[in-house]
Amino acid sequence: MDNAHNLDRKRFGAVFALMHRIRAFEEAAIAAQKEGLVLGAIHPSIGQEAVAAGVCCNLQSADLLLSTHRGHGHTLAKGADPLAMMRELFGRAGGTCGGKGGSMHIADFGVGMLGANGVVGANIPIATGAAHGLKLQGSKQIVACIFGDGAINRGPFLEGLNWARVFDLPVLFVCEDNGFSATTRTRDMTAGAGAAARAQSLGIPAVEVDGNDVLAVDAATRTAIDDIRAGKGPVLLHCRTYRITGHTAVDPALYRPADEVEAQRGNCPIARLGAALAMAGMEPDALAATAQQAVEEMTAIAAKARDTDWPDPMAAFSDVQDMGDPRERAF
Amino acid sequence: MATDTYLNAGRRAVIEEMQRDRAVWALGEDLGRGGVFGQYRDLQGMFGADRIADTPISEACIMGAAVGAAMTGTRPIVEMRFSDFALCAIDELVNQAAKARFMFGGQMRVPMVVREPIGMWRSSAAQHSQSLESWYTHIPGLVVVAPATPADNLGLLKSAIRNDDPVVYLEHKNLWGLEGELPDGEHLVPLGKADIARHGDAVTIVTWSGMRHACLRAAEALATAGIEAEVIDLRTLWPWDRETVFNSVRRTGRLLVVQEAVSVSGFGAEIAASVAEALHHELKAPIRRLGAPRIPVAYAPALEDRARVGDAAIIDAVRGLVAPCPAN
Ligand SMILES: Cc1ncc(C[n+]2csc(CCOP(=O)(O)OP(=O)(O)O)c2C)c(N)n1
Numbered sequence: 111m112d113n114a115h116n117l118d119r120k121r122f123g124a125v126f127a128l129m130h131r132i133r134a135f136e137e138a139a140i141a142a143q144k145e146g147l148v149l150g151a152i153h154p155s156i157g158q159e160a161v162a163a164g165v166c167c168n169l170q171s172a173d174l175l176l177s178t179h180r181g182h183g184h185t186l187a188k189g190a191d192p193l194a195m196m197r198e199l200f201g202r203a204g205g206t207c208g209g210k211g212g213s214m215h216i217a218d219f220g221v222g223m224l225g226a227n228g229v230v231g232a233n234i235p236i237a238t239g240a241a242h243g244l245k246l247q248g249s250k251q252i253v254a255c256i257f258g259d260g261a262i263n264r265g266p267f268l269e270g271l272n273w274a275r276v277f278d279l280p281v282l283f284v285c286e287d288n289g290f291s292a293t294t295r296t297r298d299m300t301a302g303a304g305a306a307a308r309a310q311s312l313g314i315p316a317v318e319v320d321g322n323d324v325l326a327v328d329a330a331t332r333t334a335i336d337d338i339r340a341g342k343g344p345v346l347l348h349c350r351t352y353r354i355t356g357h358t359a360v361d362p363a364l365y366r367p368a369d370e371v372e373a374q375r376g377n378c379p380i381a382r383l384g385a386a387l388a389m390a391g392m393e394p395d396a397l398a399a400t401a402q403q404a405v406e407e408m409t410a411i412a413a414k415a416r417d418t419d420w421p422d423p424m425a426a427f428s429d430v431q432d433m434g435d436p437r438e439r440a441f
Numbered sequence: 442m443a444t445d446t447y448l449n450a451g452r453r454a455v456i457e458e459m460q461r462d463r464a465v466w467a468l469g470e471d472l473g474r475g476g477v478f479g480q481y482r483d484l485q486g487m488f489g490a491d492r493i494a495d496t497p498i499s500e501a502c503i504m505g506a507a508v509g510a511a512m513t514g515t516r517p518i519v520e521m522r523f524s525d526f527a528l529c530a531i532d533e534l535v536n537q538a539a540k541a542r543f544m545f546g547g548q549m550r551v552p553m554v555v556r557e558p559i560g561m562w563r564s565s566a567a568q569h570s571q572s573l574e575s576w577y578t579h580i581p582g583l584v585v586v587a588p589a590t591p592a593d594n595l596g597l598l599k600s601a602i603r604n605d606d607p608v609v610y611l612e613h614k615n616l617w618g619l620e621g622e623l624p625d626g627e628h629l630v631p632l633g634k635a636d637i638a639r640h641g642d643a644v645t646i647v648t649w650s651g652m653r654h655a656c657l658r659a660a661e662a663l664a665t666a667g668i669e670a671e672v673i674d675l676r677t678l679w680p681w682d683r684e685t686v687f688n689s690v691r692r693t694g695r696l697l698v699v700q701e702a703v704s705v706s707g708f709g710a711e712i713a714a715s716v717a718e719a720l721h722h723e724l725k726a727p728i729r730r731l732g733a734p735r736i737p738v739a740y741a742p743a744l745e746d747r748a749r750v751g752d753a754a755i756i757d758a759v760r761g762l763v764a765p766c767p768a769n
Binding site: 206210266269 | 491492496497499501502504505507508509510511512514515517533536537541542543544545546547548549581582584605606632633679680
């Protein structure tokens with residue numbers, strides 16, 4: 111952060127607020143889960159906010175995004191309404207998917223967020239095809255596809271990247287590498303030099319960045335997207351970060367030493383941006399107020415989501431498909 | 442009316458729908474050279490390489506990319522070559538294409554047609570001969586279609602391409618060369634409507650895909666002995682035409698379901714169970730099912746034939762059904 115004094119305070123002030131909002135949303139969701147309000151599993155991205163914010167602040171609203179089971183941050187960063195998201199986690203009416211998806215299937219097509227996914231790596235071919243569809247229609251939009259380090263060991267990673275290169279598609283692949291595939295260290299299960307090397311072997315330019323440095327993520331994303339918009343085809347961004355919580359919010363993550371986690375807490379991407387903003391002259395009070403506002407916003411949202419009705423049970427039968435009676439012979 | 446093949450009927454459907462709607466395109470391996478069976482012959486020349494797209498041998502990505510491309514406003518026709526290979530893309534079909542509309546709360550639809558030819562033809566053995574339609578009928582979100590005649594392949598494929606939900610479209614490899622009359626002009630066959638291929642009042646035979654023809658041959662042979670079988674070709678397996686089947690069984694009181702697939706857990710079981718639940722008291726004989734034994738399809742003809750439901754088996758089954766019940 112050598113250039114901290116030249117930092118665009120307006121831009122990164124907004125990024126700082128977004129990162130706080132992501133953190134506060136997930137902390138509110140974790141607290142709500144303890145009260146039984148979040149019904150299914152949630153996979154927090156606490157400690158990884160720089161990836162969501164640094165990538166998505168470079169997307170235009172018409173651009174598309176595909177995400178993972180750990181996608182709250184990406185979804186918020188793409189512009190989804192946190193109240194609708196919280197309602198979705200609570201399984202309530204007015205959730206982004208009407209309570210049919212939950213945390214792992216949040217999607218908001220209205221803001222170009224084409225879905226989290228419960229299947230690791232499945233978003234890669236879909237994102238590739240979305241970019242293919244855009245290209246066929248002569249669109250100028252691009253697609254960003256965020257996946258974990260574990261996903262690079264699934265076949266669709268190879269198939270999708272190869273395809274994106276063969277058809278020169280406008281897609282930014284982002285490997286959000288938090289070091290873990292659920293409870294396993296990904297490096298123990300991954301041959302070779304990892305995501306970037308695999309992309310490069312297919313002729314896809316790849317950049318590795320410190321995924322806890324939002325300035326670096328932002329800069330690398332901007333360069334990559336400039337190239338993609340210029341028609342040069344796909345780019346892969348490998349962001350190294352760390353997952354502060356367990357795999358899910360209830361995983362105590364006893365498979366790693368406590369001091370490792372402590373050390374990583376000291377590498378908090380939000381604190382690092384805060385320090386850079388302070389160095390660039392932002393008042394400590396203003397920084398603290400940003401954090402405080404985010405907590406207040408998300409606390410109020412959780413309270414409101416809790417007061418929302420359940421979905422109409424008959425919605426279980428809608429949007430299955432146009433043809434055929436979904437109740438056929440069920441009762 | 443012109444006479445043409447089942448294969449060319451499918452090709453004509455693709456041409457007509459691609460001319461009608463610019464959003465329709467096809468993707469799959471070897472399509473630029475016409476596809477493995479020639480269903481896409483010369484189409485790349487007509488429509489260009491963007492709309493008749495050659496792809497890598499990446500079944501998961503072919504299917505997954507089609508999902509993404511359908512979400513962004515196009516209407517892909519996915520060519521899987523053999524239904525056996527579609528198993529490499531089952532997550533993309535079952536967890537993604539079939540679920541997206543529901544899971545995301547109806548925010549979008551996934552209009553795509555997955556062409557995956559099924560069935561035994563000649564010495565193609567265990568990985569190129571399967572009929573797995575019952576896997577797909579089990580999945581909420583999918584429409585499942587299995588045409589048996591050239592005219593139906595034309596009219597059903599056109600309807601499938603116009604459908605706004607994912608359609609698994611199962612052509613039968615042994616029917617590619619089958620000739621039949623194709624109507625001139627626009628010919629649409631509605632999805633979900635069975636075809637009564639032959640009228641009769643002694644027994645109802647419900648079938649689909651390649652077995653339609655075996656059932657019709659068997660019915661002709663039975664007619665010479667004075668047994669008139671009604672042959673119903675379902676054409677669409679989900680949603681299947683309960684009304685046509687029930688109306689027929691109400692008249693005949695007897696049901697035989699004939700399928701090429703392995704009988705155990707085959708779609709025939711669904712028909713048999715549905716009729717038993719609804720019409721038990723109107724049945725004059727127990728329902729019968731014919732299907733393949735639970736063996737992989739073999740290569741050598743003498744072994745391959747063990748997995749086939751032959752005309753003789755159908756004739757025997759019908760004779761058993763119409764035989765007077767032994768007095769108890
Ligand atoms: C195909 C598939 N296999 C296994 C799982 C179970 N699973 C859910 S998340 C996860 C770990 C994924 O690791 P990574 O891709 O690095 O993402 P992260 O959880 O670290 O964000 C696993 C194994 C799954 N959802 N999908």
